[in-house]
Amino acid sequence: MSGFLSQYGGEIGILTLEHLWLTGAAMLWATAIAVPAGVWLTRRPRWAKPVIGIANVLQTIPSLAMFGFLLPLPWLGERAARVAIVALTAYALLPILRNTYAGIQGIDRSLIEVARALGLTGMQRFFKVELPLAASFILAGLRTATVTCVGIATIAAAVGAGGLGELIFRGVASIDNRLILAGAIPAALLALAVDGALGLLERWFRVPTIQAAP
C-alpha cells in the first residue's frame, strides 16, 4: 500500500489539482452566465419556461456524448481542457439558473413593495433586498451544480482533459482496482468536501423567517 502511494502519490496530487481546476473554471463560467440569466428571467417571466427548458435539455445529454460532440468543434476541440470546461459549464447551468430564478421569485412580494415604497432604486432593490434574500437559494444551486460537476469531471479524462478520471480509466483498462480507487476515492472526498463547504456558506446566508420567532 505504502509502495503504491509512494509510486502514485505525486500523480494523485497533480490530478486532483487538475480536477479542481476543471471544475472550478466551469463553475465560474456557469455562475457568470446563469446568475445574471436567472435574474433577467425574473424580470421577464415569460421567458423562464423556454430558457430553463433549454438548460434542462442540456442536463439530459449523457456526459460521454457531450464530450464527444464538442471534440470536433473548431478552437474548442484543440484543447481537451476547453472541451471539458465547456461541457461541465453546460451541466452546471440548470441548477444555478433554476435556483436563482426561484430564489428571487420566491421573495415575499410585500418586501419588494416596501423596498419600492421606501424609494430604493432598481439597483438598490436588487443588491440590498433581492440578492441577499435569495443568496442561500442561489448558493444551494451552486452547491448542487458543483457536486455534480466534480463527478462528471471524471469522464473528462475520456477526451484527454486529465483530472482524477485518468486514474480510473487507466485502472479499468489495466484491470487494476487500486488505480480505480486511487481516482475514485479522492474524487468522492473532493465532492464531499465541496458539498460541506458550500453547505456551510449556504447556511451562513440563510435568512431566518419571522414565523420562527420565539
Next chain:
Amino acid sequence: MSAAIEFRELSFTLPQGRPLLDRISLAGDEGTTTVVLGRSGSGKTTLLRTVNRMVEATSGTVLVNGKDVRTTDLITLRRGIGYVIQETGLFPHMTAERDVGLVLEAEGRPKEKRLRRSHELLEAVGLDPGRFARRYPHQLSGGQRQRVGLARALAADPPLLLMDEPFGALDPLTRAEMQDMLRGLLRRLRKTVLLVTHDLDEALLLGDRIVLLEAGRVVAHLEPDAFLQSQEAAVSQYVQAFHRGEHRAAEERR
C-alpha cells in the same frame, strides 16, 4: 394652515373597468392626522397608495404640499414620504438599526450618521437601542416590529406619513399601547398623517378628521365628535355596527 395633502377628483379604475376610487376630493392640513375609515374593499388602501404612486390614479390629481405627485421624481417622492404597513414590512436579513436607516443608506449618507439617527428614532418609538438595535425581525415581538417599522418611516424626517392599518396585526393590548405611543409622537413631531383603518376606536383616538369611504366614494369627512353624532345614514350605520360588535362580544362574555 395650508393643505399638506390634497386629492382632486381622483379616480382609479381597474383594467377590467371596475372603479375602485370614484372622484375623490379631500384635503388634509399640515400637522394633522386624517383617518380613512371604511370596510374591506372600500378603496382606502388604494387611496393611500396613490399618494406615493404605488398605484397610479386613472384620473384626477394628488397634491403633496401643493405639488402634483406626478411631476415629482418617483424616487424623490417616495423617499420624502414615510410609509408604514401592517406586518411583514421589515426585511428579515436586516438588523433593526440597519432597517431604520435604510432610506439614509439609499441616499448614501455615512454609516455613522445613519446609526446615530437609527438609535435616536428607536429611542423615540420606545425601544432601547442598546437592547434592540442589533436584533433581527425574528428576534422581536409583533409590537416591537411595528415600532421599528414606524421608526423607519420617520428616518428621513418626511413631512408626510402614510400608515396602512399599522396596528392591524397586533393583539388589543399591544395595539392600545402603540396607539398611545403614536399619538404622543405625532403630537410632538407635527407630521401630516394619512392613516387607514377599519377600527372606529382607533380613528376616534388618532384622527383630527375622519373620512368614511364606501365603494370608492367619500361619504363623510368630519371631526371625530361630529362623526359620532352624524345623522348621515352611512356613518351612523358604521358607528352602530361597530358598537354592536363590541356589545355582542360583551354579552358573550356574560
